[in-house]
Amino acid sequence: MITGGQSYVSAPPAFSADGRLLLVCTGRTVSVFSASTGMLVSELEGHEGDVTAVVVPPPPAGAPAAAAKLASYCWTAGLDGALIYWDFAAAELVRKVHVGLPVHSMAIPNITRISRGADIYTPFAFVSVEDTSKPSNEGKTMRGQLQIYDLTKGRQVGSLLAETCKPEKIVASSSGEFLGITNKRKLHVWRIPMKDFKPDKIRKIKLCHTKKLNTLAFHPSERIVAGGDVTGRILIWRGFGNAKFSGSDGAKSKVDEDRDDVRGNSDADTCTTWHWHSGGVKFLKFSSDGTYLFSGGMEGVIVVWQLDTGKRKYKPRLGSPLLSFVDSPDSSIACVSCMNNQVHLLKMPNMEVMRSIAGIKLPISSPNLDGCYRDVYGFDYSNKLVAVPTQDYCIQFYDLFENTEVSEVQVCERNFQPVDDITMYISLVSLSIDGNLMCTVDVKLPEEQLGGLVTLKFWNQGSRAGQYFLSTVIYEPHSDAGISAIAFRPGKNMAVSSSFGGNFKVWVQSMLLQPSDGKNQSGWRCQSVGSYKNKPMTAATFSSDGSVLAVAAECVVTLWDPDNNTLVGVIAEALSPITKLSFVGTSPFLMSLSQSSKPQVAVWNVPNLSMQWSYSLFAEAACCSSSRSEFAVLALLSCPDGGTLAEQDGVILLFDAENPKPISSWSVKKARGGGVAFLKADSSLDANNKDMIDGEASFLVYVNSSHEYVIFDPRSNEELHIGKSAHRNIQTEEPAPIGYASIYGELLKPKSKKDVPEIPFIPSERPWETIFSGSSHVLPPLTKLCPAFLASLLEKRPVANE
Template structure:
C-alpha cells in the first residue's frame, strides 16, 4: 500500500542547524527534504495524530564548527505527544505524553550538552486544546498554555493563559520572550534565561483596535510586531521596560506622551505599517533586525526596512502565503503557500531556487448554491492523476513517487486575491495510454450574459506529463454545456455529450506526409447523434472500442461509433444517469444515478437487460478495463441531508456478474473524493519486479483533501497510513571537503569476497593479470618482465639430435 498527497503547509517548517535540510510537517509524519535538491531524504514516523510543530535544536554559541551540525529536534502533534528525534537517523529517542492535542509548541531555552544527544534543562511551552469543555458554547475557554519539563516528562507550574481556542506561540530568537495573539491583544511573557522557575515568568499585554493574527520578535532589541485582520502591522518599541524590570515586577507609573501607545500599555512607542489589503498571515524579522518580512492573501512577500519605512517586494508567487522561515546562516529561506507548495529562496534577493510541491488542495465551488463535483482525470498506464487547480491549470501528479510531474495551463490567469471566480475547468479526460487529453473550461456569465464553453484537445509532448494544445472548439454544443467526455481505446477518437440533446464524435485528422510517416493535426467533428431530443448526460466507449454507450437521461443507448448508427436501447433506470462505464470489453455496463433517487446498476449488453442494481448514494465509480471488476465510492448518508461536508464513506469492490461485494473498506472524507484503477500491481517490496502487466492492477482512492492511497484490491487490508508504505527517498550526501571538493571523489576499490589477497594468479592469459594490484604488493619487476616477455613469445618444443 502506498499513501501520499499529504499537505506540506499545515504547520510552519524548520531548517536544520546547518541549513542543508528542511523539516516539514506532513500529516502524521515529518518529511525531511534536502535544500539543495528539494528531494525527500527521510521521514520521521511516530505520531498517531497530525504533527503541528517541529523545533530544531540550535547549537550553543560557543560551539566549534564541527559541533554545530546538530541533528536533533522535538515534534508535537494532535495525539498529545512530544517526541525527541535524531532526524538524520530517523530515530525517536524520547517521548513525553501531554494528554491533550498540542496545536503549537516552542522551546525557548533549548540547548545541547557536549555529550551530543542529551538536552540540558529543556522546557516546552505548548498550546493545547481542552476537549473536555463543550465546543458549541461561545465563551468557553478551550485553549490553554502549559509548561512541560522535557527531561522529567511532567508539567511545571500552572496554566500560563486560557483562550477561547488554541493560539500559535511565537518565541524570540534569544529565548527571553514569547507571545500569542488573543483577539485584540498581544500577550507577551518574559522567560528567565538562567535558573528557570515557572513563578518567575512575567507577563504584559499590548492592545490594538483590530483582531491580531500574527506576531514576531526582534532578534536583539525590545521590539515586537503584530499583524491584524485589516492588513496593518503594528510595531511596539521598548515593550516591558517597566513591568519586566525590578525583582518583584512591581507596576510602575508609565510616562505620558508616548506616540501611538494605548492606555497603560508598557511600551515606549507604537507605529504602524500598511500595505496588505487583508489579513497578515506571517511576520518575521531578519537575522540582523534591519528588515521585517510580511505576507498574506496577495501572494507577495513584502520586505520592510525598519529605519526608513521603505519596502520592496517578492511578487508572483501565485498563491496566498502562510508561513516564512529563515535558515540559521540567513543564506536561504522558505515560504509556504496555500496551494501546498514550499518555495526555497536565495537571500537576500529572494530568488526562487527550488520548490517542494505537493498535490494541490481542493478549490472552491464556482456556484455556491449548486452541488459542484470535483473532476479528476486518471492516467491508467502511467499511474498519474490530473487535477484542475484554482489558477486554471491541470496538475499532473505521480501517485507512486508522490511528486508533481508538470502543470498544464488551460486558461491564462494572473493571480489576483480579490477576484471572484469567473471561470472553472468542468471536465478533464485522458486516453487510456495517456497520450491524449481533453478539457472543458466554462466562463461563467455576468448578469446572465457572456457565458462561454470551450472544448480543448491536447497532445502529449516529448516530456512526461507535458501536453501541447492541438485544437480549440468554442461552444461545441451551441449554447449547451458539456456533460461528459470519453476517448475511444486504440483510436484517436473522442465523444462529447451535451445537455442540449445531442452528442458529437470527434476524430483527429491526418496531415499529408510521406508513405512511411503519418502525422496527426487538429480535431474535427465526424458525426452528431441524438435520441428523442433528450439531454445526453453521460457517455462511454467499451474496452475494445466497438460500442459507444450514451445516456439520454434515464435511457441507455448503444451506438456504432464508426457509422454513428443506433444498435440498441436498454431499458430505463429509475432516475437520470450521471455516469456510464463499461466493465471489461463490452459485455457489462455500469451506470450511476446521483440524484435524490440514487442507483447503481449493472446492465447486460448482450441481452439488453439489467443484471442487478443497488440503491446507494455513490460519489464516484470506476471499472477495470481488463477484467470484470468495478468499484464504487458510496456515502454513508444522503449528501443533501445535512451531512457534514467531509463525511465518511465505504469503498465497495464488485464483480459484474455478482451483486454481492467482493471486498469493502471504510474510508475517511469520502464526499468530494474519487477512485480509479491504475495499471500494474503495487508491491510493498521496493526491490520487487513490478512488470506492469495488464492483468494486474491497483486501486486508487483520493479523498476530498486530495490525500490518496494506492492498494491491491485483491488483498483485504485496512486502508490506513502505516509504516509499510513504500518510500522512494533520496539519500542525503554530505558536502565534499578537502581533496574531493577540488578534484572529485577517488574511485573506491572494494575487495572481492572469497578471492585471495595475492594479486598475481597464473593463468593461460597471464598478460591480463600480472600488472593488477597495488604497487607495494606486486612481485618484483624482474619476475614480472620475464613472465610478460615469455607470454609474448611463441613456445615450441626443441629436440636434441
Template sequence: MITGGQSYVSAPPAFSADGRLLLVCSGRAVSVFSTATAMLVSELEGHEGDVTAVVVVPPPAAATATPAVKLASYCWTAGLDGVLIYWDFVAAEAVRKVQVGLPVHSMVVPNICRTSKGAEVSTPVAFISVEDMSKPANEAKALRGQMRVYDLMKGRKVGLLAETRKPEKIVASSSGEFLGITNKRKLHIWNIPTKDFKPDKIRKTKLRHTKNLTTLAFHPSERTVAAGDVTGRILIWRDFGNAKFSESSKSKVDEGRDGVRGDDDADMCTTWHWHSSRVRFLKFSSDGAYLFSGGLEGVIVVWQLDTGKRRYKPRLGSPLLFFVDSPDSSISCVSCTNNQVYLLKMPNMEVMRSIAGIKLPIASTSLGGSDRSVYGFDYTNRLVAIPTEDYCIQFYDLFENTEISELQVCQRNFQPVDDITMYISLVSLSIDGSLMCTVDVKLPEDELGGLVTLKFWNHGSSAGNYFLSTVIYEPHSDAEVSAVAFRPGRNMAVSSSFGGNFKVWVQSLSSQSSNEKNCAGWRCQSVGSYKKKPMTSAAFSADGSVLAVAAESVITLWDPDNNALVGVIAETLSPVTNLSFVGTSVFLMSVCQSSRPQVTVWNVSNLCMQWSYSIYAEAACCSPDGNEFAVLALLSCPDGGASTEQDGAILLFNAENPNPVASWSVKKARGGSISFVKGDISLDANANNSRDRDTVSLVYVNGSHEYAIFDPRKSEELVISRNADKKIQADEPALIGYASIYGELRKLESKKEVSDVPFIPSDRPWETIFSGSSHVLPPLTKLCSAFLSSLLEKRSVANE
C-alpha cells in the same frame, strides 16, 4: 500499499542548524529534505496523528565554535495524537516520547533557543497549545484552548498559562525571552525567566487593537513586536513591557504615546498598510533591520524598519502561509497554499528550488452549479491530473509521490480574489495517456459574457507533457459539457452536454506533418440527441464498438461510426451522472447522484438490469480488463454543507454478483475519487509470474488530495499515513573550501588496463613528454628538467 499526497504546508517547517536540511510536517510524518537538491532524505514516522509542530534543537556553543565538533541533529515534534517526540532526525530514530493526552496544535521550546547564545539553561521547557476535548464544541463560550507548560525531561505538566476559546498558535522570540499569541483583538505576551525557570515567575502583558489580529513576530534583539490583522494592516509596538517586565519600578505609563491604545504597556505603535486582506505571516530579519510580510496576494513584502520603505518579491503564484529563515541567513523558505515550499536565496530572495506536493483542493467546491470533484487519471503512466486555482493542470506521479509537470490551460494571470470568474470543469485522458481533453468555463458577469471552451491536447515526448491541438469555443452552444470520453484504439472522442445533445469528435487526417506541434486537429463528425433530454454522461465499450450515452435517466446505446441508435435501456430512478463499461464484459455500470442515489449494473446484451444498490457513490471506476469495478460510497447522502471530513467506504464488486468482493473504510471520502491504474511489481514482492505483472492497482484520492495505492486482491487496512516503498535519496555532503566555490575537481582515471609488465622507459621520451591535455601535464619545472635531460647524451664515465 503506497501512500502520498500529504500536505507540506499544514505547519511551519524548520531548518537544521547548518541549513543543509529542511524538516517539513507532512501528515503523520516529518519529511526531511535536502536544501541543496530539494530531494527527500528521510522521514520521521512515529506519530499516530498529524504533526503540527517541529522545533530543531540548536547545537551548543562549543559545537559552533569548534568546526570539528559535529552539529546537533535533534528536534522535538508535536502532533494531534497528543504526543511530543524527541528525534535524531539524521538517523531518523525516536529518542523519547512525552505523553500529553490532548491534541497539540502548536509548540515552542524557548529554552533551547538560548543555548545557541551560550546562556545557562537548565531544563528544556515546552509551551504547547492544546485542545481540551472534554468541553463541548457547540458551546459558544467554551474555553477549549489551553496553553500548557511541560517539563520535557520529566515529561510532565508544570503549569498553565492561559485558556482561550480555541487553540492558538504560539510564537517565541529568537532569544527565547518572549512568547505570545493573538486572541481576537488582543496580543498576549509572556516574559520567560532566563535563569531558574519557574512558572510563577512568568510575567504577562496585553496589547490591544481595533481589529482581529492574525499573526505576530518578535524583534531578534529589541523589545519590539509586530502583528498583522484581518484588514491587512501591520502594527509595530516598540519598547513593550517596560512597566511590567522591567525589574525597576520607576517605569511609568506616560501620556501622549503615539498609536498606543489606553494604558497598553508600550512606548509607541506604528501602523503600515499594503496588504488587501489578512496578513498570514510576519518575520523579522536576523539583524532586525527588515520585516517580511505575506498574505493572499502571493507577494513577499520587505519593510525597512527604520523608514517604512518597502520592496517586493512578486509572482509566487499562490497565497502565502509561512516564512522561515535558516541559521546561516543565506537561505530561507516560504510555504504557499498550493502545497509548495520555495527555497529562497537571501537577500535577493531568488527562488533556487521548490518542494512541490500535490495541489490542495480549490477553496470553493461549488462552481457553476456542479460540486463534483475534477480528476483525470492516466492509467498507463500512473499519473493523476488535478486542476489548480491558477488555471493549470498538475500531473502528479502517484508511485513516486512527485510532481511531473504543470500545464497552463487558460492563458491569463492568476489573481487571488474572492470571486472566482473561471475554472476548469473537466479533465479526461485516454486509457493510454496519448490524448487529453479539458473543459474550462468562464462564468458570466451579470448574466453576460459566459464562455465554455473545449480543448484537445496531444501527448508530447514525456509523461505529463501535452501540447495544445484544437480549441473549440462553445462546443454545445451555450450549454456546459457534462462528460468527455475517448474511444479506445481510435482518435475519436464524444462530448455530452446538458443542452440535450452529444457530439462525436474525430482527429482530422488532412494536415499531417512531421512536426508534432503541427499535427492534425479535431473536428465534429456527428451530433446525436434523444428526445431533447440533457445528456449527462457518456462511455465507450472496451473495443470501441458501442457508445453509451445517458439521456438524463435513460441510457441509450449508439453505433459511433454511423451515429445510429441501436438500443435503449430502461430508465433509472434519477439522472445518471457516471457511465462506464466493465472491462471487456457485456456489463455497463451506472451511478446516480441525487436524493435517490443508485448504483446499477446493466446487461447490454439483453438490455436489462443485472442488479442494483441504493447507495450514494461519490465516485466509481471499472477495471479495463476483468469484470471488477469499485465504488467510493459515502455513509450518508451529503447535504449542501457536507465537509470533506465525511467518512466512506470503497466497495469492490464483480459485475455478475451483487455481493461485494472486498471493502475498505476510508476517511475524507467527500470530494474524493478512485481509479484503476496499471499495476506495479513493487507492490507485491511475491509476484514473480507474468500474470501478476499485468495486474492493476486501485488508487483512492480523498477530499484533501491525499492518496493510497493498493492491490485490491489483498485485504489490508487502508490508512493514509506513510509510503512504504518510498524512494529516498541520500543527502550529499556539504562542499567546503575550494569545492564550495568552483565545484569538485573531476577524478581522472586511466583508461588503460593495468598490465603485469613493468614500466619500461622509452628511448625517445621527447616524443611523448608533451602529449596529453594541458590540465593533466605536470608542472613546468618538472617538464623542463625532463626535457633537457632527454636532449643530453648519456655515457658512462670510467673511474680512473
C-alpha cells in the same frame, strides 16, 4: 499499501542547525529534504496523528561541544498528544513525552536551570493544546490552553499560562526570552527567565488593537514586536514591556496588564502602523540582523519593509497565497510556504527561488450541476498519474507511486489575483487509456447573465508522461450548453462529448497540412452529431474494444455504433438522471451512477438490454477495472447534505458485475469530494502479486477530499489509513561544501591536455570589435581600455636611431 498527497504547508517547516536540511510536517510523518537539491532524504515516522509542529532547539549558549552534539536533534508535536525527540540525521526516535491532549503548536526556548551551583541546559516545551473534554459547539468555550512541560522529566510544570477559545500558534523570539500568541484583538506576550527558570517568574503583558490579529513576530535583538491583522495592517510596538518587565524576574509591578488603549496606555513606547496588504497578513518575520521585516498574505507577494524608514520592496509572482516564512541559521537561504502546497527555497537576500518542494495541489471548488462544489480528477492509468485542476487554471500531473509532481499544463492564461469570486473553472479533465491524448473543458461564468463561454481543448502528449501540448481549441462546441462528459475511444483517435443541450458529438483527429511550412499537424473535427428525443445527454462511455458507444439521455441508456452514428439499442430507464457510465472490463455489463435525490448504482446487461441489479446508494465516485469484471464504488455513509465536506466519511465497495453482494469493503475518511480509480501496479510490486492478469496487476487508488491518497491491493483485507508509505523514493544526502566552495562554489576543473585539441593562437586583426564585449562588472576600467583601443587604431612604425 502506498500513501501520499499529504499537505506540506499545514505547519511551518524548520531548518537544521547547519541549514543543510529542511524538516517539513507531512501528515503523520516529518519529511526531511535537502536544502540544496530539494530531494527527500529521510522520513521520521512515529506519530499516530498529524504532526503540527517541528522545532530544532537552539544550541546552548557557551557550550560548543553540546551544540555540536545536539545539532541533528529536533522535537515534534502532533494531534496524538505526543512530543517526540528525534535524531533526524539517523531517522531514529529517541524519546517520547505524552501530553494527553492534541498539540497544535510548540516552542522550546533556550532555558538553563541552576543545579548544584552550575547552569544546566534543560529543555522546556511551551505547548498550545486543545481541551477535547469541553464541548466544541459553544462559542464561548475555552478549549485552547497554554501549558509548560519539562521535557527532561516528561511532566507538566506550573499552571496554565492562558486559556483561549481555540488553540493559538505560539511564536518565540530568536533568543527565547519572549513568547507570544494572538488572541482576537490582543497580543499576549510573556517574558521567560532564561537562567534559573521557574514558572512563577514568568511575566505577561497584553498589547491591544482594534481589529482581529492573525500573526506576530519578535525583533531578534531589540524589544520590538510586530503584529498583522485581518485587514492587512501591520503594527509595530517599540519598547514593549518596559514597565511590566523592568527590574528583576521576581519583582512585582503595579502596571495593569489589561490596559487596552491602543496608543496611549499600552505598555509600549510607540506604536506604528503600516498598510500595504489588501487582505489579512498571514506571516511576519524579522531578518536575522533586525533591519528588515518580511510580511506576506493572500496577494502571493513577499513585502520587505525597512524597519527604520518604512520603505518597502517586493518579491512578486509566487503564484499563490503565502502562509509562513522561515529563515535558515546561516542567513543565506530561507523558505516560504504557499497555499498551493508548495515550499519555495529562496536564496537570500535577493529572494531568488532556487528549488521548490511541490506536493499535490490542495482542493479547489468548481460548481457542478446540483449547485454544490466538487473536485475534478483525471487519471492516467498506464503511467500511474493523477491529473488535478489547480487554482491558477493548470492541470497538475502527480506521480502516485513516487509521491512527486511530474509536470503542470497551463490550460488558461491567468495572472494570480487574490479574488474570492470564481469567474472561471476547469469542469472536466479526461485522458485516454494509454495517456497519449487529453481533453479539458474550461468554463467562463457569465457576469449578469452575459459573457459565458465553454471551451473544449484537445491535447497531445509530448516526449514524456505528463507533458502535453495544445492541439485544437473549440469554442462553444455545443452552442451555449454545458458539457457533461468526455470519453476517448480505445485504440483510435476518437472522442465523444455529451451535452446538457440535448445532443452528443463524435470528434476525430485528422492530419492538417499547414501551407506556410508544409508540416503536418493534428487537429480535431466533428464527425457526427446524435441525439435522443431532445433529452439532455448526461454521461457517455465506450466499451473496452471501442465497438459500442453508450450515452445516457437523462434516465435512459442509449447504445450507438460510433463509426456510423446509428442507434443500435435502448436500455430501460433508471430511477433518476444518470451522471456516470462505464463498461465493466471486457464483460457485457455496464455500470451507471445516479447522484440526485434518488441515488442509484445500477448494473445493466447490454446484450439483454435489461437491468442486472441495483442499489440505492449515495455514490460519490466509481471506477471499473479494464481487465476484470469488477468495479469499485465510493459511497457516502450519510446524505450529501448531512454535513460539511470534511465530515462526510464513506466506504469503498468492490463488486463483481454479476453479483450484487460486495466482494470487499473499506471504511474511509473525507469521502465527500473524493475519487477512486484502478491503476496498473508498479513494476517493483508486480513480482510479488499473485493475482496478475495478462502479466499486469491492478491496484485501486482512493483520493480523499484533502487530496491525500492511498494505493492498495483490492484483493487484500488490510485496513486503509493515511499513514506509513511502503514505497518512497528517498535520495542520499550529498556532503555539504566547505571552505571556498561553500562561499563561491566549486572551481572549474582544468581539462587535461589530452582532452583539449591544440589550436594555434592567431591574434585578431580587428581587436576593437571585441575589446568592449562582456559584462560591465567584469570589464577593466576605461583608463586601461582606452589606451589599448587607441593603440589598436594607430599604425606602428619602427623608429630609426639617429
